[in-house]
Amino acid sequence: xxxxxxxxxxxxxxxxxxxxxxxxxxxxxxxxxxxxxxxxxxxxxxxxxxxxxxxxxxxxxxxxxxxxxxxxxxxxxxxxxxxxxxxxxxxxxxxxxxxxxxxxxxxxxxxxxxxxxxxxxxxxxxxxxxxxxxxxxxxxxxxxxxxxxxxxxxxxxxxxxxxxxxxxxxxxxxxxxxxxxxxxxxxxxxxxxxxxxxxxxxxxxxxxxxxxxxxxxxxxxxxxxxxxxxxxxxxxxxxxxxxxxxxxxxxxxxxxxxxxxxxxxxxxxxxxxxxxxxx
Numbered sequence: 442x443x444x445x446x447x448x449x450x451x452x453x454x455x456x457x458x459x460x461x462x463x464x465x466x467x468x469x470x471x472x473x474x475x476x477x478x479x480x481x482x483x484x485x486x487x488x489x490x491x492x493x494x495x496x497x498x499x500x501x502x503x504x505x506x507x508x509x510x511x512x513x514x515x516x517x518x519x520x521x522x523x524x525x526x527x528x529x530x531x532x533x534x535x536x537x538x539x540x541x542x543x544x545x546x547x548x549x550x551x552x553x554x555x556x557x558x559x560x561x562x563x564x565x566x567x568x569x570x571x572x573x574x575x576x577x578x579x580x581x582x583x584x585x586x587x588x589x590x591x592x593x594x595x596x597x598x599x600x601x602x603x604x605x606x607x608x609x610x611x612x613x614x615x616x617x618x619x620x621x622x623x624x625x626x627x628x629x630x631x632x633x634x635x636x637x638x639x640x641x642x643x644x645x646x647x648x649x650x651x652x653x654x655x656x657x658x659x660x661x662x663x664x665x666x667x668x669x670x671x672x673x674x675x676x677x678x679x680x681x682x683x684x685x686x687x688x689x690x691x692x693x694x695x696x697x698x699x700x701x702x703x704x705x706x707x708x709x710x711x712x713x714x715x716x717x718x719x720x
Contacts, residue, residue: 453493529557583667
């Protein structure tokens with residue numbers, strides 16, 4: 442039983458993707474990274490070199506994976522319990538993981554990693570993963586309608602994405618290339634009222650049959666009118682139309698408004714994830 446760490450994207454995809462794709466719901470973050478890096482290259486999320494890891498069990502098969510794409514936290518997929526203490530130790534000993542200061546993992550796994558890390562770490566964020574069990578219309582229905590974003594919307598999308606990143610406290614930034622890629626497959630929808638954009642939502646390309654909704658953003662001046670519900674309903678339908686069998690999303694557990702909204706649209710909780718930050 443061992444961890445393998447590498448800077449070789451192709452080797453990671455070949456070794457880890459079958460195990461990751463076998464659990465597409467709980468591995469949605471890893472699948473998004475795999476799909477994006479395969480199309481756009483290893484620097485799709487930033488200029489710094491990424492690092493990849495996979496766990497091989499006693500049976501000689503790969504059973505889980507991790508990815509580091511600075512400046513984002515180390516993303517930890519579904520792993521067997523025996524892999525976690527050794528991963529925690531590797532955070533301090535593995536050269537390819539040098540400088541990792543944040544880890545995103547399933548809640549119970551994060552507790553094991555924190556104990557094995559060898560440096561103080563605290564919880565900086567907790568998120569809940571939801572899956573769509575049966576899409577329900579917003580009630581009451583908001584004024585307006587959804588439309589697909591176009592190239593001419595790029596300046597607006599750039600501004601709203603940056604605003605969302607700031608509000609959510611997310612690391613890094615989203616490039617114009619990634620915004621254009623979303624536009625190219627219909628992955629960004631705008632909600633318009635009176636012909637004016639008032640809210641936006643997107644979804645990641647389906648991977649292993651699962652597509653994840655996000656981000657969903659309504660500027661402060663337009664909140665409280667149901668636009669977020671309307672655009673989330675529309676983008677969920679669009680994800681199904683794009684071929685997804687499972688439609689997923691994450692919410693910040695500290696935001697009861699969004700957690701309640703998504704449940705009213707038919708999303709049901711799956712599990713919680715924790716982001717650990719070294720202190």
